[in-house]
Structure formats: C-alpha cells, structure tokens
Amino acid sequence: MTQKTLAPLNTMPIVGLGTFKAEAGVTRQAVIDAVKIGYRHIDCAPVYGNQAEIGSAVKSLIDEGLIQREQLWITSKLWNDSHLPEDVRPALEQTLVDLQLEYLDLYLIHWPVAVKKGLFLPTSAEDLVPLSQIPLAETWQALEEMVGVDLCKRIGVSNFSVKKLKDLALTAKIKPFANQVEIHPYLPQHKLSKYCQDQEIMLTAYSPLGSPDRPERIKVENEPVLMQEPAVLTLAEKHGVTSAQILLNWLIMRGIVVIPKSVNKERLKQNLDAATFKLTTEDVKQIDQLDRNRRYYTGANWTMEGSSYRMENLWDE
Numbered sequence: 316m317t318q319k320t321l322a323p324l325n326t327m328p329i330v331g332l333g334t335f336k337a338e339a340g341v342t343r344q345a346v347i348d349a350v351k352i353g354y355r356h357i358d359c360a361p362v363y364g365n366q367a368e369i370g371s372a373v374k375s376l377i378d379e380g381l382i383q384r385e386q387l388w389i390t391s392k393l394w395n396d397s398h399l400p401e402d403v404r405p406a407l408e409q410t411l412v413d414l415q416l417e418y419l420d421l422y423l424i425h426w427p428v429a430v431k432k433g434l435f436l437p438t439s440a441e442d443l444v445p446l447s448q449i450p451l452a453e454t455w456q457a458l459e460e461m462v463g464v465d466l467c468k469r470i471g472v473s474n475f476s477v478k479k480l481k482d483l484a485l486t487a488k489i490k491p492f493a494n495q496v497e498i499h500p501y502l503p504q505h506k507l508s509k510y511c512q513d514q515e516i517m518l519t520a521y522s523p524l525g526s527p528d529r530p531e532r533i534k535v536e537n538e539p540v541l542m543q544e545p546a547v548l549t550l551a552e553k554h555g556v557t558s559a560q561i562l563l564n565w566l567i568m569r570g571i572v573v574i575p576k577s578v579n580k581e582r583l584k585q586n587l588d589a590a591t592f593k594l595t596t597e598d599v600k601q602i603d604q605l606d607r608n609r610r611y612y613t614g615a616n617w618t619m620e621g622s623s624y625r626m627e628n629l630w631d632e
C-alpha cells in the first residue's frame with residue numbers, strides 16, 4: 316500500500332470507487348480488491364442494488380484487520396422515493412443495515428426529484444411527486460436531523476444546480492458538504508465548479524470516464540465516446556498513460572473528487588494512480604476544447620409528458 320493513497324482522517328479522498336453499475340456477484344470482490352489496492356473512499360447508493368455486497372466486503376476487510384472503519388470514507392444517497400421527512404431516517408437506517416455500518420461519512424439527496432414511495436423509476440407522470448408537494452428544503456431539514464443523531468457525519472446533495480444550491484442556502488442550517496454531479500470534458504461544469512469553490516462545497520464528478528457501461532435505456536445513437544476522443548488519446552500517448560488517466564487527472568487537478576467505477580483490478584490501480592503525472596497548460600487547453608455541454612445522464616427519466624419536472628427546471632439552464 317503506498318503512502319499517497321492514505322488520506323488523512325476526516326477528508327474525502329479525491330479518488331473514490333464508483334459502484335453504480337457494479338454488478339451482483341462481482342461487486343464484493345471489486346470492493347475488496349479496491350481497498351487492498353489503496354482505495355479509502357467508496358461511493359454507494361441504494362438504487363445501485365449492491366449495497367449488501369459492499370457491506371459484506373467492508374465487514375470482511377475490517378474483520379480481517381486490513382482496515383479500520385475510521386480509515387474509510389463511505390458515501391451513500393437518499394433515493395427519490397424517500398424525500399418525505401418521515402421517510403428519511405428509515406431509508407438511511409436501511410442503507411446502514413445493508414452496508415453493515417453504524418454511520419456514513421456522507422449522505423446525499425440523490426436527485427432533486429421525488430417519486431412515489433417504493434418506486435425506482437417512474438413509468439408514468441403520476442409516479443412522480445412535484446417538488447411543490449415535498450420541497451427540497453424539508454427533505455434537507457430531515458437530513459440535518461440525521462447528523463444530529465450521528466447516523467451520518469456530513470450531508471450533501473447530488474444533481475443540484477447553482478440555483479438549487481442557492482435556494483437551499485435560504486433555509487439550511489447545515490451547508491451541503493458536497494454536490495455530486497456529472498462532470499467530464501464534454502460537460503466541464505465551470506459555472507457550478509466556480510460557485511461550489513466560492514461556497515466551499517466539495518464537488519464530486521460522476522461518470523468521469525463517460526460511463527461507457529451506462530444502461531441501454533440511457534444510450535442514444537451515435538453518442539461520442541469520451542475515452543476514444545482523439546485529443547484524449549493523443550495526450551495519453553504523450554504522457555505514456557491511459558485515456559482514463561488523462562480524464563481523471565484533468566478533474567483532480569481542478570480539485571474535483573472523482574469516483575470512476577471499475578470492477579477490474581488493473582483498471583482500479585490505473586484510476587487510483589491518475590494523479591501521478593502533470594498535465595501542462597497547453598494540454599488542459601486542448602481538453603477544454605471538448606466542451607459541448609453534453610450530458611450522458613440527461614434526467615429524461617423524470618421529464619416525461621405530464622411531469623412537473625422539465626429539463627429547464629431540473630438543470631436550471
């Protein structure tokens with residue numbers, strides 16, 4: 316285990332393990348491999364369907380004495396069906412049961428979107444609950460209470476725009492510790508990044524590699540493939556690294572936490588080692604040219620005909 320991977324206690328390690336799309340049967344081993352390689356940060360969510368496997372891996376690593384709970388940073392998220400204040404604590408408690416933990420390091424509101432209790436994705440507009448019925452401020456207040464009862468050390472949000480962060484600030488007693496959003500060269504999120512920096516809100520990038528294994532329902536025809544962008548491949552060759560390392564390095568040097576998902580030992584290592592070389596100003600300029608304000612996760616699940624959620628009020632753009 317190398318020194319660079321050991322984050323000081325109480326900070327969010329800048330490279331974490333993404334677990335969205337980590338499939339049943341392989342997730343447990345991937346988490347064990349990751350921690351043995353040096354990962355100290357695991358990003359989870361109940362909706363990924365694999366928290367029990369992650370919990371089993373973490374427990375066995377702790378039981379074997381390979382790691383202590385306090386050396387790990389574990390994030391999870393409140394699913395959209397539990398935004399009602401009275402649903403927050405049971406949802407968090409279930410996540411803790413699944414992960415076999417007594418507390419989370421960070422608990423996030425997964426989406427600024429509510430669905431009816433018990434639902435994963437809506438199949439009709441009636442499955443969605445407008446924010447006017449369950450305001451985010453009320454869900455946030457319930458999360459604040461979870462810090463008070465020591466079920467999580469910090470709270471934050473995910474998929475929040477600058478506008479939603481500003482709205483939340485009007486009533487929040489605790490400032491969000493982090494906002495987790497999609498960020499990569501096609502969607503560099505400069506405005507959000509500047510705001511979060513000014514407000515001292517950590518920014519975490521999901522899909523930092525362009526999420527090539529995203530679910531079929533998310534894919535559209537002829538989408539650009541980030542890891543195969545000629546500019547990225549050229550820089551990878553120049554530095555003698557992989558295109559994934561170029562993409563992660565570009566984020567890390569902006570102070571953005573990355574949570575690349577991998578279930579492969581070699582790629583897990585590569586991703587953790589992404590900060591071990593330096594991109595030049597000229598390299599960064601070339602990556603910056605890839606900006607096309609393009610999301611892989613558009614939020615189309617929430618904006619079906621008849622829904623109160625529209626692209627405009629989801630992303631506030």
Ligand code: A2P
Nearest residue numbers: 522523524525526528559575576577578579582
């Ligand atoms: P695998 O799990 O087989 O390694 P994202 O984090 O943007 O969602 O991307 C995850 C996808 O990228 C997965 O398909 C994962 O495959 C793949 N991946 C992760 N790390 C690397 C890497 N270093 N090189 C190439 N592909 C990678």
